[in-house]
Amino acid sequence: MSDILNRARGPHDLLLAELSTLTTEAIVEDGRDLDMLSTAGLVELMNEHDESVPPAVAVVLPTIAAAIDDIAARMRDGGRLIYIGAGTPGRLGIVDASECPPTFNVDPSLVVGIIAGGDGAIRTAVENAEDDPQGGADALSGIALTEMDVVVGISASGRTPYVVGALEYAAEIGALTVAIACNSNSTIGRVADHAIEVVVGPELIAGSTRLKAGTAQKLVLNMISTIAMIRLGKTYGNIMVDLRATNEKLRARAERTVMLVTDCTPAEAAETLAQSDGSVKIAILMLLRGLSADAARASMATAPSLRAALGAA
Structure with missing residues (x-):
């Protein structure tokens, strides 16, 4: 019966059903009257929510460490570290990549950030770019991805088609693949060699994953680039x-x-x-x-x- 229902549904209905299963899309009870709180109350509530992020990262520290060891080994042999994402995750990857040359004196080509929609999407949203799995694959092909490289796909939901396509292409090439998601059993986690899934729970503003999810992704990216560089003798x-x-x-x-x-x-x-x-x-x-x-x-x-x-x- 479920197969019949799935065939009867259109892509939009299936997407709605999928989103309803994601913790990052759920609604927190203490935010139901958010717009009625004082500014002081909002600041306190938001800070309380943010406090849950580091413990969520702590849960997956062994997975992060294993990924970093493999990343450093690839980079030691001449491979690149490539971040790829859409929207906020893509921008976070670009920020982390851009800080590596001045901090660790590495060539800008060693750590690369790619965002769905191209450089223009760093400041302005490019509609529908994240829905194109071939776009992710093409972006990696465009920088001549090899089996020596590492591709880190970043997606709060863990299902962004652009990132899924990029990781699937990277796996075909033989590159090391790492997924950073904020939902468990994520699609990108299933296609990656290392699945870093930091489950931060619902956002204060439902679905606004630039908040706790974005903070969690930034913490993980800080660990990846910094510790990989330590392993490479940069400190x-x-x-x-x-x-x-x-x-x-x-x-x-x-x-x-x-x-x-x-x-x-x-x-x-x-x-x-x-x-x-x-x-x-x-x-x-x-x-x-x-x-x-x-x-x-x-x-x-x-x-x-x-x-x-x-x-x-």
Whole structure:
């Protein structure tokens, strides 16, 4: 009987039925009179809802860790980290990707963010782009996806056709696939090698998944990019030693980093950074091991991290 009913339904009816099963689309009881609360009451209520996000992320930490280990292994062998999503998830992926070059001094092509509808969709919604599974596949084909790469599909509902299509294409190519969703047993989770499903529950405003779901996705993306870069030797302890000094603030931070690690003076830090062409790692190695700039560069060229280079020197 259920098959007969499903055949009788149109795509729109099936979508309505599917949405009714998603926790991110449910309605919270303490929000029924939301528009009647004071601003102070709304701030307090929203903060209470946000407090549930970190515990939800904590539930899936082992899955996140396993995904990061596989991601770092692919990147160590020359693969790229590619985020893909529609709407808010797509924008979050682009934000995370764009922060990696200045923070970790990586080439912009190493961590890539793709959004349904193209770059114009970063600021303006592109209607129907998320409904096109072939569009997701085409976007990955357009950047010459290979089996060395990692594709992280992000979708709060876990069913966005654009993201499903992207992950299915990535799997066909042989790339590592990771799904980040906010519903359990998600469609993207079923097609990915790693399913990170952070179930944050209903939103304060029903269906507005830029709220708790968006916060959860940002927390997971922070972990993926940051810890993958730590595994790739981009930090020394908890200090950014591979940052790219592209403005005055970052130049000052580079000098301060060299001072923190080596206990040198500001003048020594500035002078050594000039000799190292702005490389914090090279400057630290020069100061701590008494090396010339050329010798420090040669040492870093064969070491996986600053710590390893310091040990070898």
